[in-house]
Amino acid sequence: MITTKNKLKDRIEELFALAPDCNGGANRPAFSKAEAEAMLLVAGWARAAGLEPAVDPFGNLWCLPPGDGPFVTSGSHVDTVPDGGRLDGSLGTVIAVEAAERVAGQRGILVCAAEEAARFGAGTLGSRSMTGNLSDTDLARMRDAEGRGALSVRSEYLNALERIPKLERAPLERVLAHVEVHIEQRADLRKHGLSLGIATTIAGPVRHRLRFIGEVAHAGETPAAERRDALCAAAEIVLLAEKLCQQYAPHTTATVGTLLIHPNSLTSIPGAAELGVDIRSVEPGGAKRLLDELLHGARRAAGSRGVTLADVPLSVSEPTVMDEAMVRAAESACGRLEVRCGRCVSFAGHDAQHIARTVPAALLFVASENGVSHAPGEAANWKDMEAALAVLVELMHSLQGGGNDGR
């Protein structure tokens, strides 16, 4: 007997098996062949559920109901960070497919492309492009570690999806409402005995690259007073980011996630160090305030060592306040099904926050067992996943009905 649990689980494993990496995680980078293969897999499931798959010019997968009337959508993403988890993106996608099977009529699936675009120092490329918040020029400027531009990588990705019909544009005007289900990315819900969280605010990430240029010199023969060590300047910023993250808690975070040095040789003083910092806040202006303090420290750390600093903004954004009527509709659905839910915020960026600019959107979190995210250890309880599916089905029914239940 195929239970819902097994069906969700099997599909999550099918997605994982496309590109497992050697450290036990999933490895489907933004706009990669592996992301395209995952999209093809979802398209096949959607077709079996009576929907018609199509790809918009931004690489997002739409699975449309027959006809050209309005419909409600659900979905998440299928790309991953390097060495990522099994559930991030995949869970919300397979739940959306299952909900589409169970909800009759005007419902569809929307799987956004390149949500985890860490390779380009960014995220949510598909949903931001679709909603007019990211231009092709912006994409062309984004480079991965190998120097490849996001725009040309997207072309290759679109070619890999040639079996799916193309849309001339994203049919957002037909969407009545959109719901994204996602694994929780910390461990708050379980602590409070809740199965589901309903996001009221999504943090706006601010990302910056800092490049310190000193001078490569001999590790033994260069006296302390004559060194221009780029790594030492960078290390000061790693620690300043850590300190600011503590000072600004709990509304704002800061993380140095990337650091590369040159020439990275044991007998040479590092002449260059480049780090990437990620700042997030659920308070308007919070991320910008932290960034200003960090840049002030970076200029001081560089200046005191005769090191130069180049700072490259990667992305700037403000927190998104989610549609209150959608939040209440989700609460009502949970209430009718006796699923324990609570309101929460999200520090992680999600496609739902960009879609929310054009379409009423909700973001629902399934309780995490351990708070692990963006790593192989991600875990959720199957009962909570099934509860999320039931709530999604209930919510899509009610949203199709024209906006009752508090909307």
Place this chain on the structure above:
Amino acid sequence: MITTKNKLKDRIEELFALAPDCNGGANRPAFSKAEAEAMLLVAGWARAAGLEPAVDPFGNLWCLPPGDGPFVTSGSHVDTVPDGGRLDGSLGTVIAVEAAERVAGQRGILVCAAEEAARFGAGTLGSRSMTGNLSDTDLARMRDAEGRGALSVRSEYLNALERIPKLERAPLERVLAHVEVHIEQRADLRKHGLSLGIATTIAGPVRHRLRFIGEVAHAGETPAAERRDALCAAAEIVLLAEKLCQQYAPHTTATVGTLLIHPNSLTSIPGAAELGVDIRSVEPGGAKRLLDELLHGARRAAGSRGVTLADVPLSVSEPTVMDEAMVRAAESACGRLEVRCGRCVSFAGHDAQHIARTVPAALLFVASENGVSHAPGEAANWKDMEAALAVLVELMHSLQGGGNDGR
């Protein structure tokens, strides 16, 4: 007309042209194809000068005079750090070839292999192996960034030298004395109006790898208090090494030259960070004292963040005091030729310090114009190089004579 300057210069350029890298530096890593090609080039020059090239089991190139009597040698190395300079190793090698042409009789050339073995977190592999200070087991344990062992890479390198006859062992017992000429690696000699420096002590390097293991987690969703950030622990050690390098100056140095983090993703808290530290001292026990302070700090930096620390010793050594009679012989040669010289110490490791354990050896520095070392900007004055050549010729003559001039 071929002047000495042009001949030295042309040969330095010939060595450089074997493997220039894209950043303007030389790139002939230890035991690489490029190092083998450089050895073949030197062997050809030596053959033209009437010497017989041969390779010992450790990869060192010997260019021997006819017969089986005693002889004096000179030489340096032909491998480089990544993005290295034109003169490091090359200058002492081409000067040795030229001296061998000018000094008749019992003189040879010794070019040691894998002096710049930064790829294996070590140095002077050829001279240490030859003098019994490094076993094949030690070599087999050394790995480069691609996981390749030094012993198997050496086998490939020896295969690339198959055109040169092989020696069953290094003929050290025939060597009366050895002189290594090298570009100065700081800018002290020029400041004091000197053309040549004669090393009295060579620092003993101590090298260590520190591996911090924390936990990969989501950059936005992991509260400050729950982070186990391996990069933050590593950054504290980068700054502690900088501070200790200032405190222990001028007799001891410390440098963090390598740092790699995992997963190195903008949206993930680094779960692992591995750094390499290089410590050098011209005082007995000095490097070890600094290392102890650094390791104490590393344990504290890790412990306060819930991060674990593994420390891997790469190499340990004490400073080498050079043969006083050889220092005086070099001073006499300079005196006779009216070349301005002075005594100095070396913080950089050199093959001469290992050869000095078995054979009377001297290390002569040619004044650097700018103090740049291990980088493309290395520069020396041609007059000083010609003076070094003249001193070397004079010194080899006197050393052949059975050890007069103060020996």
